[in-house]
Amino acid sequence: MTLFDGVYPFYPQQRKAFVFDVSTIIVIVVFLTFACSFLLIIPGIRGRARLYWTVRVLLSLVVGVVIVAVQFTGDWETGWVKANTSYKSFSHALVNADIGLHVGLAGVNITLMGNPVNQVNETINYNEHFAWSFDADYDHSYSEGLEKGLPSPILYVAEKFTMQSPCGVHRQYRISGHYASATLWVAFCTWLISNMLFSMPVLVYGGYMLLVTGAFMIFSLLSFSTVRNSPMCLIRFGTATLHIGYGGSFWLTLAIGLLCFVSGITVVTLHYFNLDLLKTFFDLHEDNVEEYQDMTEVFINPHFVSKGLSSSQPSKLNPNSI
Template sequence: MGSKARQNTPEISIISEALFSLGRSEGFPSHYSENRTPVTIDVVEVGIIFSFACLSVCFAVILLPRYDRKPRIILVCRAVIGMIVSSILLTSNYGQNWEVGAITAIVPYKAGVPDEIKADIGIKIGLRSVNITLKSEGEDKGVGLKNEEINFNERFTWTWDQGRIGFGPFAGRLQQEFRAAQRRGLPIPILWLAEYFTIDGEGFRFGRFYRTAGWYAHIALWAAVPSWIMSNLLFLTVVRYGALWAVITGLLQLLACLIWVSVKNPIPLEVPYNTGDLVTFYGVDFWKTIFSGCLCIVLGVVVILCDLRFPDETTVFFSHDPLSEYEECHLDPEEVDLMRTKAAKQWEEVIRQRKREELIQMQPIDSTDLEMTSINLEEMGPTAMTPSYAISTPLPLPPTQLLLKRGTTVRRAQKGLIRTPAPVAPTNVPFYLSVQKDH
């Protein structure tokens, strides 16, 4: 076996050399020329969107095919809304579209090159950096630049130190990157636009103000991330607390937008060109942050109102046990008697009102008749129209001392704040009072 292996070794080496030299005439590994491609997408932003999209699809694929379709659909909708708000928080923080601007102008290309180009110049400002694009194709380029590929996308970051004035080793990161771009020989339109953010004096303090606004807006958005996580966790335990944290999340996002609008340079950024001025306006990251903030506030307020008005239905919607929202309270005999008296008075008033309506419907509509009806009702007294368990009548059963009480009830929350107390049906008597009606 060993001799056969030694005999096959030269054949294997010949085959490997033939495969290695396939398509190569040099006799050594091929060297390819540099392939300079423009940056067209933000890898971080696309990665965040892709990751949350994968999580949303996984939730839908895993949960929807099971039984109990309606609860599963509700759970998937809640998960998708949570993913959307989370992705907006992160993409807005790392995105480059808080302010954007674009213009087409005829500009010089590089130092030492006499030809001019007709190019599309764009600027995208984020919380931590600024992107400058320069693109020119076809006949828009000069005679000496026919074979030149002009498609640049350069980013200058300022996270987060302002640094000293100038371009030395102790200057800010933006100034140092601008000096490095000059050494690399970037096109003049990019350097000209980036220079607006490096000057720090008099009214030219765009870099300082944008950096400050981005820093505080970044803090507000990062504070909204754990707030939204806390909201989703509390929705699994106490619904009203989760709704409150959702409102806080929305307020933090709106605060970030307010900081960006108020802290940035009071003088708007206007860069003059021969065809007009390049002016910036609010981009998609700014508007989607406002949308997400308003969405969180509206959802939180709606859940709070539903928890106050329809507590049991809201608890079931969030997949909770309704009894978990109640607490057992043991009352003293005096407290039970007080509650019994109060409930009997309320019941008496309901019966009086109903009896009044019945008598009014039975008699002709006349002002004198209405007055007589009211007098007769007053003379009849409360005991004539109330059931046999009035205040003076002893209860047929001993009073129950166990009471189920909810943390937030519609009666407690609506007391002079939202609307009048919810009406009580005459046939429904609170079970914890042990009150029975004699037929």
């Protein structure tokens, strides 16, 4: 970053990646550790049960990691636009840049990438995060951006989400994001309960809880979708307009929620129509026990009993006691 009148005019650091940040990476690493640990013990499982265990555990881990990871991703809504726009205040210089907006459950990320990166003696490569979580004040983050002298396109987009903005979308996005995050944490709890129930003989309850998990994931999507009820102000850069739509985290959550529904329905259906197949998949087959008929009276002919004994070994069997 070059000097402007003897000072650094802009904040030079990228504070947070819009898709993968430290929290998301930690979640993925934790679940990958569980997966690797299971793969180490899978050779000890014999027969066809090895395949069943692998499918069950990996699918369950995928559901769990998605439920937790999408809490911290920033691409529930995304949008890009290529425009010629002013780069900094009090300057008429224009730059050609790609401007991106990425909305998450806890804030927005705004990216500015020069095309090319080096223009007007500057390195144009910014990615700024503005949070609206309970412990973060969005307007305060925006004020800090003004003090640091962030590029004008970033401040222009960030201003649309402030509480003082005429757009009025800050409250809608903030509340919708909080409710979506809360329902996802409930879905994570029900996912844990479903895994515990699947280790018990009555598997249908695990299927029911898997349906509840899918339902709460769908509820989180419905909660976040309520932001569409509020009219969004147009974000224009000259003749170009930045349009946003549902991003990867939204569609991934929808896919995993539908997977939970399909899996839960399959478990419940097999419980009522093919319980043996369901127990085989979960490796819960009971050992076959031979059934013996109860005999109330036993009649033994003493002649055959005494004939089988030697003369030196007299019979000790008392026929009257039988």
